[in-house]
Amino acid sequence: MNANTQAISNATDDAELPTTGEYNLRLYVAGQTPKSLTAIANLRAICRDHLAGRCTIEVIDLLVTPQLAAGDQIVALPTLVRRLPPPLKRIIGNLSDTERVLVGLDLREKSAPKT
Amino acid sequence: MSESSHESSRRQPTLLKKTPTGIDGLDQLLLGGLPTGRPALICGSAGCGKTLVGMTFLVNGATMFGEHGVFMSFEEREAELSANVASLGYDVEGLVAAKKLVIDHVRIERAEIEESGEYDLEGLFVRLGHAIDTVGAKRVVLDTIEAVFSGLTDSALLRAELRRLFTWLKDRGVTAIITGERGDGQLTRYGIEEYVSDCVILLDNRVADQVTTRRLRVVKYRGSAHGTNEYPFLIDEEGVSVLPITSVGLAHATYDETVPTGVPGLDAMLGRGGYFRGSSVLITGLAGTGKSTFGAAFADAACRRGKRCLIFAFEESPDQVMRNMRSVGIDLKQHFEAGLLHFEAARPSLYGFEMHLARMHRDIERTQPEMIVVDPISAFRGPHTEIHSTLVRLADLCKTRGITAVFTSLAAPGNVEDEAERGVSSLMDTWIGLNDVESNGERNRVLYLLKSRGMNHSNQMREYRLTANGIQLVDVYVGPDGVATGSSRLAQEARERDAERSRKQATERRRRDFHRRQQSVERQIGELRAALEAEEAELGMMISQDEARERAYGVDRDVMAETRGLRK
Numbered sequence: 001m002n003a004n005t006q007a008i009s010n011a012t013d014d015a016e017l018p019t020t021g022e023y024n025l026r027l028y029v030a031g032q033t034p035k036s037l038t039a040i041a042n043l044r045a046i047c048r049d050h051l052a053g054r055c056t057i058e059v060i061d062l063l064v065t066p067q068l069a070a071g072d073q074i075v076a077l078p079t080l081v082r083r084l085p086p087p088l089k090r091i092i093g094n095l096s097d098t099e100r101v102l103v104g105l106d107l108r109e110k111s112a113p114k115t
Numbered sequence: 116m117s118e119s120s121h122e123s124s125r126r127q128p129t130l131l132k133k134t135p136t137g138i139d140g141l142d143q144l145l146l147g148g149l150p151t152g153r154p155a156l157i158c159g160s161a162g163c164g165k166t167l168v169g170m171t172f173l174v175n176g177a178t179m180f181g182e183h184g185v186f187m188s189f190e191e192r193e194a195e196l197s198a199n200v201a202s203l204g205y206d207v208e209g210l211v212a213a214k215k216l217v218i219d220h221v222r223i224e225r226a227e228i229e230e231s232g233e234y235d236l237e238g239l240f241v242r243l244g245h246a247i248d249t250v251g252a253k254r255v256v257l258d259t260i261e262a263v264f265s266g267l268t269d270s271a272l273l274r275a276e277l278r279r280l281f282t283w284l285k286d287r288g289v290t291a292i293i294t295g296e297r298g299d300g301q302l303t304r305y306g307i308e309e310y311v312s313d314c315v316i317l318l319d320n321r322v323a324d325q326v327t328t329r330r331l332r333v334v335k336y337r338g339s340a341h342g343t344n345e346y347p348f349l350i351d352e353e354g355v356s357v358l359p360i361t362s363v364g365l366a367h368a369t370y371d372e373t374v375p376t377g378v379p380g381l382d383a384m385l386g387r388g389g390y391f392r393g394s395s396v397l398i399t400g401l402a403g404t405g406k407s408t409f410g411a412a413f414a415d416a417a418c419r420r421g422k423r424c425l426i427f428a429f430e431e432s433p434d435q436v437m438r439n440m441r442s443v444g445i446d447l448k449q450h451f452e453a454g455l456l457h458f459e460a461a462r463p464s465l466y467g468f469e470m471h472l473a474r475m476h477r478d479i480e481r482t483q484p485e486m487i488v489v490d491p492i493s494a495f496r497g498p499h500t501e502i503h504s505t506l507v508r509l510a511d512l513c514k515t516r517g518i519t520a521v522f523t524s525l526a527a528p529g530n531v532e533d534e535a536e537r538g539v540s541s542l543m544d545t546w547i548g549l550n551d552v553e554s555n556g557e558r559n560r561v562l563y564l565l566k567s568r569g570m571n572h573s574n575q576m577r578e579y580r581l582t583a584n585g586i587q588l589v590d591v592y593v594g595p596d597g598v599a600t601g602s603s604r605l606a607q608e609a610r611e612r613d614a615e616r617s618r619k620q621a622t623e624r625r626r627r628d629f630h631r632r633q634q635s636v637e638r639q640i641g642e643l644r645a646a647l648e649a650e651e652a653e654l655g656m657m658i659s660q661d662e663a664r665e666r667a668y669g670v671d672r673d674v675m676a677e678t679r680g681l682r683k
Contacts, residue, residue, distance in 0.1 A: 035233055038233075063241070070246075075221055075266070076236055077234060078234065091229040093231040094231075094233045100229055100230065103229060
C-alpha cells in the first residue's frame, strides 16, 4: 500500500466538508488499480462540482471486504452505487464521462446533450 | 480438486484427471467425469435442463464426493432455485446451512446501470473468489454467464473478461460448469464455446409426434475419449440420469441355468425346464390369450423362489394387475407386500421411447431385479425403427446384467407373426406364440414355441386353459385331421373311448369263441381217442382169440397126427 491508502479505505470520506447526507454514494473498487484511482478522483470532482455539501462518499475496497460485493449486486468494477436517495442506482466505469454520471445520479435529464 | 477425481479404468497417471458428476450414466459417457480443474460448457435451448444438471453436479459433489460447491446464478434467485430443485429431492437449503454450498444470485439489470468510462468484471471475480473461499469449493457452476451480455454493453470487453474468468477458474483449480443458451448456428448465443473448449456437452429437448425426448451429446472433450452418440436423459423426481447404451458388442455372459416359466407344462416343452437365465422371451398372442397371465406366472414363480422381479405395466395399474391375476390363482400381492415384486406402471404415451428406456434403466438400476416382465411392448406406438432400437437396447441391457426378461406383445388377429414382432424376434431367445383356434363354434387357446435358442424344445402345439389354479396345459388330440381342441377334443376323446370299448368287446367275444371251440375240439379229441381205444381193445381181443385158435389148431394137429400114427 502506498500513500493513497486512506483514499480507498472503507471509511466514510467526509473529511472535506460537512454534509447533509442527502446523497449517500458508495464506490466499490478492487485494489489500487489505475482504474480505481481514476474513479475515486473523478467521483470526488463530481461531488465537489455538483453535490457540494450534499453527499457522503464511501469507498469500499473489495479486496479487503469481498463479502460486501454480493449485497449490492456488484459485477463490474468500479461501481458507484447511489444508496440515497432512492431508488438505488448503479454507475459502472471509472466515471470519466461526467455527463453520464450525472444522468445516472438523476442530476440531469437523460435526454440532455452529452457534449 | 485432486482427491476425489479418480478413474478406475485408467492406468496411466499422466492422463487427464476427472471429477465425477455423480449423474447416472453421464460419468460412464465421459469415462469418469468432467475434466478436473477446468471449465466445461453445457449448452442447450430453454427448458432442456442446464440448470438442473449444474445443480445436480454440485449437490452430488457435496453429498457424494465431499466436494463443496458454488452456484452462481444469473437467472434465478436463491429461493426460486432451491424450490425448483427441491422437486428432485435436493435439499439445497440444508446444504447451504451446512456450509457445503453457496448460492449467489447475480442480478444485472440494464435499466439500473449507467455506464461511464472504463470498467471490468472484477466484481464478479471478487464475489466468486469470496464464495469459493467461504466453503472451500472445488466445484463451480455459472448459470448462465451470458446474461452479462444482455446487462452490459461493451461486448468486446465482456468477451475479454470472460476469457480472463475462465483462465482464472483454471488457476483456482475448480471444476466448473458454464451453462449457455443455444444460439443460431452456434452452440451458444454469444459464442462463448470459443473460450470454454475443454469439454462441451449439448442438451437437447426434441418433440416428435407430440412426445418430448431429452437428449444429451458430448460434443467435445479435449484430452479424453467419450461417447459420441446422442443419449437420452431423464429428469424426474429422482434427479437426472443419462442412459448410455454403449454395449455394442455381444460379449455378455451366458448362463446355463434355467429359470422356471411358472407354467409346469411349458417347462417341459422347453426341454430344459424353463427359460435360460439372462435370455429374452417374447410372448405374442391375440387379445385375451393370456399374455399377461404368462408374464404374471413367470413373476410369481420367480418371487416364490425368493428372487426380485420387476413388472413394467403399460396397460394396467398395479392394483388392477394384482386383482386380475388373483382370478387365475396367481397371488402377486403377497410378493408385492414382501418387497420382492416391484411395479412400474406408466402410460406408454407419457414419454418418448428413449425416455421410457431411460426410466426403465433407472428402475432396473434401483431395484436390481433378476427378472423383468414388460407388459406389453405393443403398447408403444410410433416409428418402427425407434421402437425397435428401444427394445434392442432394453434387451441388451437385461442381457448384460443376466436379467431374464419376458416381453409380451399383442398381435393383430389373423397375423400373429406381425411385422413388429418379426423386427424384434431376432433379439429374442425364446418366442412363444399364443393363438386362438376357432372350430365348432368355440375358441380354444393353444400355444406353441416358435423358437427357443439352445434348447431342444417341443414342436407341438399345446392347448392350455386359464383356470383358477393358474395356467394348465392340456394334452391335445393330435390325429390325422390335425389338432383337436376344446369340445372337439372332448368329442374325439369320447369317440376314442367308444372305439376302445367296442374293440375290447370284440376281443372278449373272440376269446369266448375260441374257448368254446377249444372245448369242442377237446371233446372231439376225447371221443376219437375213446373210439381208438375201443378199436385197440377190440384188436387186442381179436389177436388173443387168434392165438387161442392157433394154439387150439396146434393141439388138434398133434392129436390127429398121433391118431394117424405118425408120431409115437
